[in-house]
Amino acid sequence: MRNRRSAKLSALLLLLTFLPAFRGQAQIQTNVPALKDVYAKDFTIGCLLSYAHVGFPTDPVVPGQSSVVDPNGGYLIKYHMNSMSPGNNMKPVYTVNMTASAAAYSAATTQAAKDSIDVNPIISFNGNIIAQLNWAKRQGFTFRGHTLVWHSQTPGVAFFCTGYNANNARLSKERMTQRLENYIREMIRQLHEGWPGLLSAYDVVNEAINDSGIDRMQDSDWYLTFGDNSYIIKAFEFARKYTKLYNETQIKLYYNDYNTTTAAKADGIVRLLTPIFQAGTLDGIGMQEHDANGSPTAAAFIATYNKFAPICTEMAVTELDVTTGSAAPTAGQLQTQANQYGLLFKCFVERSYKSGRGKIINVSKDGLNDTYTFKTNQSSSLWDGSNQCKPAFYQVANVGLYYNALDSMITAARLVQQGAYTNASWSAFQSTLTAAVTARDQNYTVNQAVDAALNTAKNNLSSAVSGLTTIVSGAGSHESDVPAMFALFQNYPNPFNPTTAISFQLSATSVVKLEVVDALGRVVATIVDGEQSAGSHVVTWSAHNLPSGIYVCRIVAGHFAASRKMLLAK
DSSP states (O other), X not given: OHHHHHHHHHHHHHHHHHHHHHHHHHTSXXXXXXXXXXXXXXXXXXXXXOGGGTOOTTSOOOTTOOOOSOTTXXXXXXXXOSEEEESSTTSHHHHBOHHHHHHHHXXXXXXXXXXXXXXXXXXXXXXXXXXXXXXXXXXXXXXXXXXXXXXXXXXXXGGGBGGGOTTSOBOOHHHHHHHHHHHHHHHHHHHHHXXXXXXXEEEEEEOOBOTTSSBOOTTOHHHHHHSSTHHHHHHHHHHHHHHHHTTOTTOEEEEEESXXXXXHHHHHHHHHHHHHHHTTOOOEEEEOOEEETTBSOHHHHHHHHHHHGGGOSEEEEEEEEEEOSOSSOOHHHHHHHHHHHHHHHHHHHTTBTTTTSOSEEEEEEESSSSSSSSSTTSOOSSBOTTSOBOHHHHHHHHHHHHHHHHHHHHHHHTTOOGGGBOHHHHHHHHHHHHHHHHHHHSOOOTTSOHHHHHHHHHHHHHHHHHTOOBOOOBXXXXXXXXXXXXXXXXXXXXXXXXXXXXXXXXXXXXXXXXXXXXXXXXXEEEEEEXXXXXXXXXXXXXXXXXXXXXXXXXEEETTEEEEEEEEEOO
């Protein structure tokens, strides 16, 4: 009896321990597609925010960290994302310990000691960034560092002066170069020692070009100290040097900026970065994308993408939001916002890195939700202040699902051969295929629901494939159009997520059973079960409700049997 009571008590205590987690997760919607799964074969999905917006109430406490302000935020981010960036806490104003640096300089008793301290700033991470890095590591996230060199949120003029004192003279260009190098070295060293391998990218330089396309000068202490933009070149050189030294070569080095769809600014960025990329010290370009309903257009985004593509190996959308301009938007404004998000995500997915279609490797939204965001009181997020999905979320999820499904279907449909089908059904099929390609490839406007257009094209193409009428062999009629043998072809694409096309051919009308079984031999889907006419057949199958893994597609048609392995990679 005691053992039973003890077991019940232990179970109750365990439940109470995890009750906050259960309560938290219950406050987010888990009956919707996870964005990280929708875009798993395209790019990572991330967010730019601070630990206090994403942590769990049960997280280990780090000295000096803030309290978690949204106990559900961590569940929302973990469910939908696999990448993150810090909001503020890796910026120089938070990492360069000016008080300690100035005190060390003042306490030095020799000029040699002062000279050494003067070019070796003391770097320390506060509790919030430590907690956030720890959290990302525990969740298996990748992390984007932000930012090393920026005209804003520096430690002030004192950072550019002798002894870390604004009353002293500015350092010379040569001495400031040494301070810059040692600052970057120390940042990379501490990240390597505390969180080796965690970072996938780092914004080395942020916002060094004005909207007019010229270098940022008067309002940048970096430019004023150096007298030119050579500090940018040096920052990338040092970042490459020390990521190699500390064996953190997985960290891709980025230039990051806002308003990149402004043509003059994009041209200025290209001017600045071309020699840095050619020198081998720049990997990527980050586009912040603080957008609005109707801006930018798809054409404007694509124009900038095309300018940047030759001078980087990858790109990232680093701080995405679309403002409605209102804290209480109308239903019409929310739909327009959804359309804007939709047209942008279509641009992203058709240029995605993992799919091989382009260079966009990460898409990160700004903030947690409509409350915790850079664009406050403007309803700019995919989630409202209660972490509930807005129309924009559904459009973003659907665009990923429908675009990839339509793209796979188009690829499979182009493999279908005309000879086995009647002219009328073939003509209808070709017309629908052409319309599907147009729907996939065209640029949409803010007045169009992109997901609806892609879904319609997908469904129409599926119906057109099913509607192909096989030419029946008969006396003196088209026997050469009937396949000479039974066959089951490899599905396409493979690996797939979550939709794939399966093709088979029959040399005679047969009763066909086409099934999918899992690694344990259990039937998880019956795709075809009945009589099929002689000819070539294509069917689409969605594994949206199944976990990643190896599956086997098997067919039995009369005396013919065959199977093919398929890999579902979510």
